[in-house]
Amino acid sequence: MTQNDNLQPGRSFALELVRVTEAAAISAARFMGRGEASNGGKAAAEAMLTFLSTVNMKGLIVMEDGKQDEHGLFQKTALIGNGQGPEVDIALAPADGAPSSGQEKQNCIAAISLAERGSMWNPGHASYLNKIVVEQQAREAIDIRLSPTENLHRIAEALGKKVRELSVFVLDKARHGSLIEETQQAGARLTLHNDGDILGALLAAMPGTGIDVLMGVGGATEGLIAAAAVKALGGGMQAVRAPQWEDEKRRLKEDGVKTREVLTLDTLIRSDNVFFAATGITPGTLLDGIHFSSTGSVTASSITLRSLTGSMRFIKGTYRLTQQPPGSGPAGATPAQVAFEVVE
Numbered sequence: 001m002t003q004n005d006n007l008q009p010g011r012s013f014a015l016e017l018v019r020v021t022e023a024a025a026i027s028a029a030r031f032m033g034r035g036e037a038s039n040g041g042k043a044a045a046e047a048m049l050t051f052l053s054t055v056n057m058k059g060l061i062v063m064e065d066g067k068q069d070e071h072g073l074f075q076k077t078a079l080i081g082n083g084q085g086p087e088v089d090i091a092l093a094p095a096d097g098a099p100s101s102g103q104e105k106q107n108c109i110a111a112i113s114l115a116e117r118g119s120m121w122n123p124g125h126a127s128y129l130n131k132i133v134v135e136q137q138a139r140e141a142i143d144i145r146l147s148p149t150e151n152l153h154r155i156a157e158a159l160g161k162k163v164r165e166l167s168v169f170v171l172d173k174a175r176h177g178s179l180i181e182e183t184q185q186a187g188a189r190l191t192l193h194n195d196g197d198i199l200g201a202l203l204a205a206m207p208g209t210g211i212d213v214l215m216g217v218g219g220a221t222e223g224l225i226a227a228a229a230v231k232a233l234g235g236g237m238q239a240v241r242a243p244q245w246e247d248e249k250r251r252l253k254e255d256g257v258k259t260r261e262v263l264t265l266d267t268l269i270r271s272d273n274v275f276f277a278a279t280g281i282t283p284g285t286l287l288d289g290i291h292f293s294s295t296g297s298v299t300a301s302s303i304t305l306r307s308l309t310g311s312m313r314f315i316k317g318t319y320r321l322t323q324q325p326p327g328s329g330p331a332g333a334t335p336a337q338v339a340f341e342v343v344e
Contacts, residue, residue, distance in 0.1 A: 012275075012306065013055070013057070013088075013114055013275045014275060014277065014304040014306055014311070014313065015304070016055050017112050017114060017275055017276075017277035017304060018277045018279065018302045018304050018315055018317075019051055019335050020048055020051040020052055020055070020112055020277070020335075021048070021109075021110040021111060021112055021277050021278055021279035021302060022110075022279050022300045022302060022317060022335035023047040023048065023050070023051045023335035024044040024045070024047045024048040024051075024094045024095070024110035024279070025044065025109070025110040025279035025280060025281045025290055025300055025302075026047070026290055026298055026300060026319075026321075026335055027040070027043035027044045027046070027047040028040040028041065028043060028044035028094070028095045028098065028108070028110065028281045029281050029282070029289065029290035029292075030043070030292075031043065032098075032108070032281065032282055032289075040095060040098060040281075041094060041095040041098055044094035044095040044098075044110055044281075045094040045095075047094075047335075048092060048094045048110065048112070049080070051335065052080045052081060052090075053080065053081065053082060054082060055081050055082065055085075056081070056082055056084050056085035057081035057082070057084075057085045057086055057087075057088050057114075058079065058081055058083060058084070058085065058086065058087045058088070058117075059079065059080040059081040059088050059089075059090045059114070060078075060079060060080075060087070060088070060089055060090065060117060061078045061080060061090055061091070061092070062089045062090065062091050062120045062121075062122070062123075062221075062224060063091065063123065063220075063221045064123045064124070064125065064126060064127050064220055064221065086116075086117075087116075087117035088114050088115065088116060088117055089114070089115050089116070089117055089118065089119060089120040090112065090113070090114050091112070091113045091120060091221055091224040091225045091228070092111070092112045092113075092225070093109075093110070093111045093112070093198060093221070093222060093225055094110055095108060095109075095110060095281060096108065096109050096110070096111055096195070096196055096198045096199070096222060096225075097109060097193075097194075097195040097196025097198075097199065098195070098281065105194065105195075105282060106282055106283055106284050106285070106289075107193065107196050107199050107280075107282065107284035107285060107286075108196065108280070108281040108282040108284070108289075109196070109198065109199055109278045109279065109280055109281060109284070109287060110278065110279050110281060111198050111225050111276070111277070111278040112225070112276070112277050112278075113224065113225045113227075113228030113229070113269075113274065113275065113276045113277075114228070114274070114275040114276075115228065115269050115271045115273065115274045115275070116271045116273060118270075119269055119270045119271035119274075120224055120268070120269055120270075121224065121227075121263065121267055121268045121269065121270075123220040123221065123224070124252070124255055124257060125248060125251035125252050125255060125257075126220045126241045126243070126248070126252060126257070127219065127220055127243070127244070127245075127248050128217050128218065128219060128220060128241070128242045128243060128244050128248070129217065129218065129219075129220050129223040129239040129240065129241060129242055129263070130144065130216065130217045130239060130240050130241075130242040131144075131197070131201070131214060131215070131216065131217070131218060131223055131226070131237065131238070131239045132144050132151060132213065132214065132215050132237070132238050132239075133200070133201040133204040133205055133213065133214040133226065133230055133235060133236070133237045134155055134158075134204055134205070134212065134213050134214075134235060134236045134237075135159075135204065135205055135206065135207050135212075135233070135235050135236075136205075136207075136233070136234040136235055136236070137158055137159055137207070138154075138155045138158035138159050138212075138213075138236060139234075139235055139236025139237075140158070140236070141154040141155050141157065141158035141236075142154065142155065142236050142238055143238070144238040144239065144240055144262060145262065147182070148179055148182050148183055148186065148215060149182055149185075149186045151213075151215075152166060152168070152183070152186050152188050152213070153186075155212065155213055159212060161212070162187075163186055163187045163188050164187040164188065164189070165189075166188040166189065166212045166213060167188070167189045167190075167191055167210055167211050167212050167213075168183050168188050168189065168190055168191065168211075168212065168213050168214075168215055169191050169193065169197075169200035169203060169204055169211045169213070169214040169215070170183065170190055170191070170192055170193075170214075170215055170216045171192075171193055171194070171195065171196075171197055171200075171216050171217070171218060172192040172193060172194050173216075173217070175216075175217055175244065176216050176217070179215060179216055180192070183215070191211065197214060197216070197218035197219075197222055197226065198222050198225050198226050198229070198278070199278075199284065199285070199286065200214040200226075201214050201226035201227075201229060201230055201237070202226070202229045202230075202233075202278070202286065202303075203285060203286060204235070205229060205230040205233040205234075205235030205236075205237070206233055206235075206286075209285065209286065210285075217242045217244070220241075223239055223268065224268060224269070225276070227265055227268035227269050228269060228274045228275065228276040228305075228307075229276040229278075229305055230265060231265055231269055231272075231274050231307045232274055232275075232276055232305035232306055232307040232310070232312070233305065233312070234310070235265075236265065237264075237265045237268070238262055238263065238264055238265070239262075239263040239268065240259065240260060240261065240262055240263060241257065241259045241261070241263075242259075243259065271307075272307055272308060273306075273307065273308045274306070274307040274308075275304070275305070275306050275307075276303075276304065276305040276306075277302060277303070277304040277305075278302060278303055279300050279301065279302040280300070280301045280302070286303070287301045287302065287303060288301040289301075292321065296320055296321055297318055297319060297320050297321060298318070298319055298320075298321045299316060299317070299318045299319075300316070300317050300318075300319075300335070301314070301315070301316050302314070302315045302316075302317070303315070317335070319335060319337070
């Protein structure tokens with residue numbers, strides 16, 4: 001584990017990160033269900049960047065090599081924060097699970113993770129990871145080198161359940177055809193989602209959510225964000241690189257990367273002082289979506305986690321959706337006011 005003296009144990013980024021995800025979620029929510037998902041994602045990214053610029057830190061964005069977010073606002077190794085305070089790594093998803101069509105979908109969230117500088121795994125040219133996530137009671141049972149069936153039996157035994165009582169979160173993608181078939185043949189119950197495996201990992205790592213395990217291939221950056229949540233919850237997670245495109249395979253081969261290398265939770269984040277925050281954009285299993293009232297206020301539902309203290313907070317914030325006073329700047333604004341400025 002790394003130990004960065006600049007990130008003191010007493011310093012908590014929890015509420016600051018929640019303000020970041022609240023601003024992103026409020027911005028994105030104003031476009032949901034209107035066929036403007038791309039605009040919503042861009043607004044969320046802009047709001048996130050605006051609020052991050054006020055946080056007392058020297059933040060470094062961690063993501064795949066050569067990748068930008070789809071709106072070109074975040075780049076790997078870009079420095080964010082106000083340039084003061086501790087040096088940290090940051091991975092972010094302004095609108096994870098946002099729909100690509102006009103139909104509003106559940107479980108869209110704005111999420112972010114933060115850890116000591118140099119502690120987050122460098123994805124390199126890996127864009128996709130095959131992942132398995134479980135709660136603390138089953139974390140010693142998983143082995144991603146084994147088949148899904150074998151893992152399901154091991155997880156069921158650790159949880160004191162039968163396989164048919166397990167609920168498995170899987171993204172409903174063509175690449176998961178064999179995984180879905182094998183899971184069903186093993187007798188476990190599937191819960192399929194089009195997008196959003198950050199939330200899936202969160203649900204799998206948190207006891208009592210109705211999700212026992214996440215399996216399947218998702219984004220590498222999303223895997224880093226999920227790893228922060230899993231570590232804070234004391235859950236178990238393993239991953240391996242899972243290139244989906246010929247160009248990705250070629251680049252990894254050129255880099256001399258061993259694609260079968262098992263990435264444990266401590267490989268993904270080599271720190272015990274990790275923060276995670278997420279805010280619901282649309283209504284979901286764990287977090288409610290953004291609600292706009294007829295009286296000009298907006299309500300956001302969030303969760304924040306910290307591994308060092310084992311703390312978990314559910315936060316509901318209500319703000320007036322009004323423009324901030326001229327000249328006040330983002331440092332003195334509420335998340336709703338930043339969202340107002342971004343969208344308007």
